């Protein structure tokens with residue numbers, strides 16, 4: 016399990032930002048210079064051949080997406096960089112923005128060049144003030160150095176990059192909700208078609224890519240396709256930045272070769288293993304929206320294909336680790352509170368259904384549920400969505416369904432126990448404390 | 459555009475490229491259930507009830523946003539489509555208050571209809587419902603109940619896209635979402651009541667109509683709004699012989715699906731206290747009731763005596779048939795002094811024409827205007843008036859003319875209300891009816907001849923104006939009185955090329971264009 020730092024190769028330690036000059040000294044902005052000498056289609060072709068898949072969750076090949084921009088519409092084209100990073104368990108994009116922001120800026124400018132855009136908007140999570148500051152400082156440097164602005168590297172070509180701060184809604188990370196939000200509207204996802212590549216920001220062709228996806232672009236252009244593909248396999252090319260959190264000794268992030276690193280290694284080697292000497296119970300490998308895996312299923316490399324075959328998704332690479340003491344009912348209550356709270360409420364199944372899921376699992380959690388509530392929970396989840404359901408405008412609903420179904424599939428016993436024993440252990444402990452406190456107050 | 463052939467529920471249909479599946483299905487007479495989709499608004503795709511199954515597509519699809527493709531095979535009634543619809547239905551109801559017994563929408567509520575069609579008879583949801591504000595004032599005209607709202611955004615889109623006033627939006631998130639006007643503001647759009655019509659549930663109600671009647675007790679009649687020359691098609695609802703509400707009726711050539719609020723609310727005159735129920739003649743300075751025979755004879759005598767000196771003011775609120783019968787009388791008398799009273803109305807880009815005479819175009823085609831040497835209304839104030847005929851008109855807003863008329867020897871008034879004009883200056887009063895009480899037609903601003911139908915019956919002994927004018931004409935030697943409005947229109951059609959070939963029956967529900975060029 017060799018480390019494969021590439022994006023983070025020259026990154027300063029956490030808390031410090033690589034300056035423009037440091038970046039240039041390490042070969043930064045060479046790729047941009049090279050890209051300016053290429054035809055836009057050639058850049059797209061390279062990214063296509065490199066096979067880099069979107070790092071925001073869905074894993075769609077970036078180069079393919081870029082080819083969807085219609086030619087000669089007479090309208091401006093835009094790039095939107097998804098830096099909302101609001102998926103529970105994910106904190107990898109932040110590493111790029113706060114420590115190597117010029118890599119992202121260079122990626123944005125090259126991507127603009129490829130798709131025919133002259134403006135890029137980096138939509139940054141509002142709760143990331145450090146990221147916003149790092150990006151803005153780096154942008155000021157890049158503008159001063161002529162890497163961004165009216166005359167990029169003296170080529171006469173204009174390209175601007177703007178940072179747009181989000182205001183705290185998870186749904187604004189969904190790519191079309193993000194567009195609505197940039198336009199100043201309510202962060203409502205949009206029905207497709209039209210697809211954003213055809214009609215995105217202000218009705219104009221728009222490409223939306225995740226921070227890490229775009230940060231890979233300078234690497235591809237600078238080192239070439241073959242070098243890029245040296246990491247990963249045919250299914251997942253390049254490295255992946257992974258965040259590991261939960262019940263581990265050393266939570267944090269790591270850049271890996273996904274083909275050569277298993278989920279077990281992520282936990283045991285890179286995160287120092289399950290904490291307190293405990294055993295592993297469950298892992299959510301790709302951020303809170305993907306199916307949970309039992310401890311028995313983690314000996315798979317962290318490629319899209321392998322994790323999918325194991326029954327989950329590599330998603331946005333937020334590995335959430337739960338030890339043997341975890342009650343899965345507690346964990347699911349937490350997740351359902353989140354999805355209920357974050358549903359934008361635009362479409363019926365998700366608006367009404369996420370609340371129902373939360374209420375049902377809470378009832379089980381508090382020991383007020385009956386055995387049939389477990390089946391009802393499973394069935395209500397089907398009512399709302401699921402993989403390949405297509406019942407809702409965006410995937411948030413399915414993102415609530417996938418954990419629910421998988422929790423019940425792998426950890427049904429926890430739910431049965433909560434029903435039979437009058438609530439989850441955490442709830443009972445809390446209720447007991449409450450009772451003691453109340454007794455104390457009166458005694 | 460080339461047509462595309464597809465199959466929906468086993469039946470082939472051909473539609474233009476760009477058509478959506480929900481529209482193609484309508485062409486086959488299949489109404490795919492829908493809440494948020496409205497043919498006059500942009501697609502929102504949020505209610506998710508119009509889900510259908512399409513062969514070769516892994517997920518169910520919303521038919522409102524799915525463009526047809528050649529060879530597409532769609533199932534609206536497959537097990538998968540039906541299940542998806544039932545699922546959405548169940549979810550729509552979990553937080554719905556189910557207060558149908560006190561809800562104005564009951565009887566024309568899509569939630570009720572679809573529930574009845576394919577909903578289930580119980581609920582798996584056993585939690586307290588989400589509570590939201592009820593009876594919220596959106597304006598003096600519109601009242602909102604957030605708990606009944608299914609957040610389809612039809613109202614938001616209508617105000618933004620059609621009325622051009624972005625006055626509603628959604629606040630909060632998820633199942634706490636609510637439709638709202640900006641804090642401290644109220645709706646101002648002169649078209650805002652259309653949102654009450656298009657709201658598929660009882661969330662938006664008309665403050666005017668609220669709690670007046672269960673809709674299933676209404677006698678519904680299709681007719682035309684009489685408040686301006688657009689002639690918006692309406693469905694008039696009546697009960698206990700009272701006109702209770704107007705709602706727009708779709709006519710793509712006239713008002714699409716909409717009408718303005720002023721037109722909608724202008725129904726008070728129908729049931730007004732001052733309606734005339736009997737003919738009157740002035741005796742010793744006072745108006746006294748009389749019989750139709752006597753009144754008509756007095757009217758005919760007065761007109762005959764005035765002859766070519768009669769000043770006539772003919773209302774462009776009368777029907778085509780009535781204008782024709784009035785013109786026949788004026789022609790027989792040989793008077794050149796004829797005119798129409800202009801009536802101002804708000805004008806805007808959407809529907810309101812600025813002309814408050816619903817049949818201004820009919821009057822124009824029929825040439826109701828001063829003839830050579832004739833005195834138009836503008837010249838009525840100039841010198842003394844000997845005799846006048848206010849045919850469907852009043853001059854309540856022109857006191858100086860009433861002063862002049864008070865000195866005239868003969869003033870005949872045909873009207874439905876006891877106006878100040880009637881009280882002060884009429885020597886003979888013939889009680890006519892409103893446009894909601896008679897058969898006939900108006901010609902709208904674009905030359906479309908549209909049918910009026912009686913919605914309620916007139917008070918007392920009042921008679922439709924066409925009948926009054928027909929009988930009066932007969933006494934003046936204009937020929938036999940028509941026995942129906944239709945007969946009058948046929949006579950008009952025979953006499954006036956613009957109306958050639960028309961009869962009330964041939965107007966159908968949507969009206970027909972008058973051949974206007976012929977009239978110029």
Ligand SMILES: Cc1cc2nc3c(=O)[nH]c(=O)nc-3n(C[C@H](O)[C@H](O)[C@H](O)COP(=O)(O)O)c2cc1C
Pocket residue numbers: 068069070071072073074075077097098099100101102185186187188189190191223224225226228229409410411414
């Ligand atoms: C509810 C929801 C939240 C999302 N949040 C994010 C996010 O915070 N960051 C992100 O990059 N993608 C997020 N996505 C995925 C985006 O919709 C989109 O697929 C992605 O930005 C595309 O970029 P990529 O192809 O480079 O991955 C989210 C999707 C959903 C449905």
Ligand code: SF4
Pocket residue numbers: 186203204357358359360361362363365366407408409410411412
């Ligand atoms: S699925 Fe949920 S979050 Fe997505 S548009 Fe519908 S209501 Fe909003």
Ligand code: SF4
Pocket residue numbers: 606607608609610611612613614637653656657658659661662
């Ligand atoms: S008030 Fe009526 S029209 Fe408006 S969103 Fe709610 S249900 Fe739809």
Ligand code: SF4
Pocket residue numbers: 683684685686687688689690713717718719720721722809810811
């Ligand atoms: S626009 Fe004219 S015809 Fe239409 S409803 Fe208003 S007043 Fe009546």
